[in-house]
Amino acid sequence: MWSNVLYIDLDTGEHQVRDRADLFDKYLGGTGVATQLLLEECPPGTDPFSPKAPIIFSIGPLNTIFPCVSKTVSMFKSPMTGELGESHAGGRLSMAMRFAGYDSIVIKGRAEKPCYLSIHDDEVQLKDATSIWNVSSVEVIGKILRQVEPGKGRRSIMRIGRAGVNMVRYANVNVDTYRHFGRLGLGAVFGSKNLKAIVISGTEDVEIPEIAPYNKMYNKLYDAVVDTEVMDKYHDLGTAANINVLNQLKGLPTRNLQQSGFENAENISGEYFADNLLLRKIACSNCPIGCIHIAMLKTTFQKGHEFEVNHISYDYELIYSLGTNLGINLAEDVLRLIDRCERYGLDIMSTGGVLAWATESYERDLITPTDTLGIALRFGDTNSYLKMIDKIVETPNKFYQTLAKGTVDAAAEYGGKDFAVNLGGLEIAGYHTGPASIVGQMVGVRHSHLDNGGYSIDQKAASQQLTEEQMVDKLIYEDYWRMINNSLVACLFARGVYGEQTIIDALASVGIKKTRDELETLGREIFLAKYEFKKQQGFDVDKIKVPGRFYETISQLGMVKEETIREMLELYKKKTGI
Amino acid sequence: MSARIKVANPNRCIGCYSCMLACSRVNAKTASLIDSAIDIRTSGGIESGLEIIVCRSCIDPPCARACPTGALTPRNGGGVILDKDLCDSCMACASACLPRAIHFDKADMPVICTHCGVCARFCSHDVLELRKTEVL
Numbered sequence: 257m258w259s260n261v262l263y264i265d266l267d268t269g270e271h272q273v274r275d276r277a278d279l280f281d282k283y284l285g286g287t288g289v290a291t292q293l294l295l296e297e298c299p300p301g302t303d304p305f306s307p308k309a310p311i312i313f314s315i316g317p318l319n320t321i322f323p324c325v326s327k328t329v330s331m332f333k334s335p336m337t338g339e340l341g342e343s344h345a346g347g348r349l350s351m352a353m354r355f356a357g358y359d360s361i362v363i364k365g366r367a368e369k370p371c372y373l374s375i376h377d378d379e380v381q382l383k384d385a386t387s388i389w390n391v392s393s394v395e396v397i398g399k400i401l402r403q404v405e406p407g408k409g410r411r412s413i414m415r416i417g418r419a420g421v422n423m424v425r426y427a428n429v430n431v432d433t434y435r436h437f438g439r440l441g442l443g444a445v446f447g448s449k450n451l452k453a454i455v456i457s458g459t460e461d462v463e464i465p466e467i468a469p470y471n472k473m474y475n476k477l478y479d480a481v482v483d484t485e486v487m488d489k490y491h492d493l494g495t496a497a498n499i500n501v502l503n504q505l506k507g508l509p510t511r512n513l514q515q516s517g518f519e520n521a522e523n524i525s526g527e528y529f530a531d532n533l534l535l536r537k538i539a540c541s542n543c544p545i546g547c548i549h550i551a552m553l554k555t556t557f558q559k560g561h562e563f564e565v566n567h568i569s570y571d572y573e574l575i576y577s578l579g580t581n582l583g584i585n586l587a588e589d590v591l592r593l594i595d596r597c598e599r600y601g602l603d604i605m606s607t608g609g610v611l612a613w614a615t616e617s618y619e620r621d622l623i624t625p626t627d628t629l630g631i632a633l634r635f636g637d638t639n640s641y642l643k644m645i646d647k648i649v650e651t652p653n654k655f656y657q658t659l660a661k662g663t664v665d666a667a668a669e670y671g672g673k674d675f676a677v678n679l680g681g682l683e684i685a686g687y688h689t690g691p692a693s694i695v696g697q698m699v700g701v702r703h704s705h706l707d708n709g710g711y712s713i714d715q716k717a718a719s720q721q722l723t724e725e726q727m728v729d730k731l732i733y734e735d736y737w738r739m740i741n742n743s744l745v746a747c748l749f750a751r752g753v754y755g756e757q758t759i760i761d762a763l764a765s766v767g768i769k770k771t772r773d774e775l776e777t778l779g780r781e782i783f784l785a786k787y788e789f790k791k792q793q794g795f796d797v798d799k800i801k802v803p804g805r806f807y808e809t810i811s812q813l814g815m816v817k818e819e820t821i822r823e824m825l826e827l828y829k830k831k832t833g834i
Numbered sequence: 835m836s837a838r839i840k841v842a843n844p845n846r847c848i849g850c851y852s853c854m855l856a857c858s859r860v861n862a863k864t865a866s867l868i869d870s871a872i873d874i875r876t877s878g879g880i881e882s883g884l885e886i887i888v889c890r891s892c893i894d895p896p897c898a899r900a901c902p903t904g905a906l907t908p909r910n911g912g913g914v915i916l917d918k919d920l921c922d923s924c925m926a927c928a929s930a931c932l933p934r935a936i937h938f939d940k941a942d943m944p945v946i947c948t949h950c951g952v953c954a955r956f957c958s959h960d961v962l963e964l965r966k967t968e969v970l
Contacts, residue, residue, distance in 0.1 A: 467863045474859065536848075
């Protein structure tokens with residue numbers, strides 16, 4: 257029904273639209289289709305920064321037409337891991353792509369000069385971005401492009417900040433100011449292509465095959481989202497609610513995962529943010545929840561009541577990465593750190609991981625003041641971290657050049673591999689809940705906690721006494737089914753609403769008939785296609801080294817044994833065939 | 835009893851566009867923004883707040899006065915009724931409306947609010963209300 261792929265060549269500025277019903281009919285959309293496009297466009301051994309490396313965006317059949325189906329999948333070869341790069345963003349992008357009439361976008365080549373893409377319905381133009389190339393703040397870039405581009409009011413603007421321009425490997429792509437393609441370095445890939453921004457808007461409409469069943473389904477889903485308790489967590493405190501929860505469970509990585517609880521968690525908890533700093537909540541397009549929590553940080557910068565006011569979005573992962581994991585005691589300081597990363601367009605989870613590793617390495621004299629250019633690092637010192645973030649982006653010496661490549665490269669150069677807290681080359685999400693979280697991030701196709709929700713399986717294991725095999729089975733179930741959610745592309749926060757039967761019914765209401773078995777098989781097929789890509793690019797799950805730190809710090813499920821991880825990994829490999 | 839849409843609490847809007855999608859879904863039977871009579875848009879990015887553009891249900895509607903063909907006529911209780919057969923897409927109505935609550939769809943027909951209230955039904959933050967009006 258919707259299967260238009262827009263191919264753009266940055267070398268020539270030319271574009272064409274191809275109907276890829278062959279892919280959309282089989283793989284639905286989103287991550288299913290993007291994986292196939294990646295396999296087509298990115299041969300083994302492609303350098304992530306080569307002009308030949310593709311950037312792919314994809315939406316799915318239910319985007320914008322059902323509530324909370326509001327995400328866009330990006331796919332690329334990750335400069336962080338050298339294998340599958342996949343990141344999802346909300347904001348208005350999926351709606352803008354839908355109404356511009358493009359279900360996927362494939363971008364290849366490298367522009368000769370700094371450029372941005374202007375996509376408004378059928379108008380696709382490569383425009384000069386020289387004058388904004390060095391504007392460091394992603395917020396300002398948005399303001400400038402809004403003045404010169406059409407589509408006012410409902411367009412989507414993706415852009416990179418200075419981190420992307422300088423190709424910091426964990427640079428992100430900012431989407432509509434408060435959302436991101438955060439993980440695995442898409443911002444650096446934009447930078448490598450001289451691509452500063454993409455503006456998209458559209459005025460198409462989507463015809464619904466049969467309106468009555470669609471309306472009925474829409475109403476049911478809308479009421480489930482708005483009127484039941486399923487989404488309360490995201491609506492009220494937001495994901496930040498997890499700070500106090502994980503702290504009490506002993507699953508909250510603290511000071512580079514030297515601890516799994518933070519004595520000052522209350523001061524930077526979701527409750528504290530909501531009561532003292534929350535300004536308002538906003539939504540991604542087509543999501544009535546509004547989980548994007550915006551804090552207001554008001555800072556005095558001069559005598560005489562001179563204030564600077566910043567609006568900063570916060571979430572659980574950010575408060576962990578730049579808060580507990582750096583030993584920061586004040587919520588306002590966490591916001592200052594978030595704001596600094598946001599302006600530059602840095603992935604905050606990776607930045608926090610890098611800073612935490614650097615702090616411990618400094619304490620252990622693996623790195624010296626000569627390396628840090630005089631910055632004395634200690635946990636809890638916000639001002640030092642602010643300076644470090646500047647230098648990671650500026651990369652004034654070899655040490656900072658190495659930090660800009662991530663924790664794994666930094667530890668390879670300076671030592672401290674045992675406390676370079678990463679899984680599969682990516683700094684971890686904020687969960688030290690037990691073995692399912694560790695194995696989940698190792699085997700997860702994008703090494704994300706959201707691939708299979710291992711942290712949640714650990715929590716179930718705590719109450720239900722799950723065996724290792726049961727935990728592995730649950731990981732696999734999530735790995736497969738989330739491929740379907742991510743092909744629609746539904747927000748994973750709404751996975752409580754979009755269960756198996758709901759997905760089947762929602763697809764059927766717009767004329768896409770799939771059985772449960774067909775979807776499960778498809779989920780597995782997409783999962784294996786990603787593994788095909790990963791292996792083509794040299795990924796080997798057996799080569800993942802789990803840093804010793806994971807076994808030294810108590811988790812929610814007690815001390816994790818290396819043996820447990822090995823056994824679960826073997827089971828997982830056997831059952832999935834990876 | 836007639837009714838009209840009222841923007842009761844504009845600053846509660848979260849920018850989800852559920853109201854617009856509801857309007858086009860129910861009234862135009864499409865998933866669309868352009869077919870929606872209610873118009874939500876950011877002004878200066880999502881960080882700068884939202885504009886909520888609705889028909890203000892004028893009792894003496896300037897859009898109807900500006901219409902040279904009689905396609906728009908005043909509706910009992912406020913606002914206007916469109917007779918598509920009479921409309922020649924001159925867009926005089928759109929210019930006459932100060933809040934710019936009339937725009938044109940792909941077929942060059944004005945999208946006119948019928949004050950049916952479906953947008954309010956799908957507003958999760960009480961921004962919009964359907965209020966009863968007096969019929970003369």
